Amino acid sequence: MAMTWSTDLAVDVPEIDGHHKTLMAISNELELAHERGQGSTVLGSILCRLSDFANYHFALEEHHLRILKCPDYEAHRAEHDRLLQQLGNLVHAYECGDAHVTDDTLAFLRTWLVIHIQKYDRNSLSRTPAPLAA
Ligand SMILES: [Fe+2]
Ligand SMILES: [Fe+2]
DSSP, X not given: OXXXXXXXXXXXXXXXHHHHHHHHHHHHHHHHHHHTXXXXXXXXXXXXXXXXXXXXHHHHHHHHHHHTTOTTHHHHHHHHHXXXXXXXXXXXXXXXXXXXXXXXXXXXXXXXXXHHXXXXXXXXHOSSOOOOOO
């Protein structure tokens, strides 16, 4: 199921909202390639792009968080590191010819992106943060 960006994911920083749209677009591209039965060269290359863009995005976002002196900076950065680790493992597995994108991989990426934006990015960066879950 493809992800679509909506205003309830907005963080009020246009550049970062643009990055989130790009992350979703690359994830959707990965899902479509998986559904079409594309080979490991194509899937590995999309995963590599996703990992590179996530690295770039997190660096910019962490820069904003430091400027804003966000109290949850360390926890937020740890979540970024967790995703980068997962993506790095997947890219490495593809490079070794030893990986397959699965439905679980795609579900993990979808959930991680949406929950992370709502729980961490909006609360740290938006003027109208999402309510914290009980
Ligand atoms: Fe974030
Ligand atoms: Fe983000």
